[in-house]
Amino acid sequence: MKENLTDLSIYVKAKRKQNKLTQPELALKAGVGLRFVRDLEQGKKTMRMDKVNDVLRLFGGALGVVPLDREKLL
Amino acid sequence: MKENLTDLSIYVKAKRKQNKLTQPELALKAGVGLRFVRDLEQGKKTMRMDKVNDVLRLFGGALGVVPLDREKLL
DNA sequence: AGATTTTATATCCTAAAAGGTATAAAAATA
DNA sequence: TATTTTTATACCTTTTAGGATATAAAATCT
Numbered sequence A, B: 001m002k003e004n005l006t007d008l009s010i011y012v013k014a015k016r017k018q019n020k021l022t023q024p025e026l027a028l029k030a031g032v033g034l035r036f037v038r039d040l041e042q043g044k045k046t047m048r049m050d051k052v053n054d055v056l057r058l059f060g061g062a063l064g065v066v067p068l069d070r071e072k073l074l
Numbered sequence C: 001a002g003a004t005t006t007t008a009t010a011t012c013c014t015a016a017a018a019g020g021t022a023t024a025a026a027a028a029t030a
Numbered sequence D: 001t002a003t004t005t006t007t008a009t010a011c012c013t014t015t016t017a018g019g020a021t022a023t024a025a026a027a028t029c030t
Helices: A007-018 A023-032 A034-041 A049-058 B007-018 B023-030 B034-041 B049-058
Strands: A061-067 B061-067
Touching: A007 A034, A007 A049, A007 B061, A023 A034, A023 A049, A034 A049, A049 A061, A049 B049, A061 B007, B007 B034, B007 B049, B023 B034, B023 B049, B034 B049, B049 B061
Parallel strands: none
Antiparallel strands: A061 B061
């Protein structure tokens, strides 16, 4: 698939580790598929917002609008 | 469809108005379909992150993790 | 080192997101 | 007010995200 890690993917993986969860455990708790958690942590860009929010909610977060950092400009 | 407006949908609509754009114009500039812009402004929850980012980029924004406000907790 | 656990990659399938377009409703303007 | 512009809703088709599952690779142990 060859996706690059993103702020989001790094955040999710870090939070999951902090909470001592495996990917299958996180998937179960969030109510999403294992496949989804993996794609998310691999930096897939085309994820559905609602499912991403299902995961972020476990960590007290959600998707919102943030200023885009110049580094990410193409 | 009966979707409720969201912070995101309100933000997009407000930004579009600020920039004096119609929905078709925004769709064109963002490179997404007109339908997508409409669903986005109607608060559809299941949108694809990459397309939402295509829109937000025009306004100097992007999707990121933000702390979830307690009001939105069910 | 080897054994075990965890994660990454791949394939198949189904549900649904997104596009296109038409029409109805609403908002803006004269 | 009527007319124009913009937005909302609906239908249909194509594309694909995500679930399930299996296997390979990589960590994490003892």
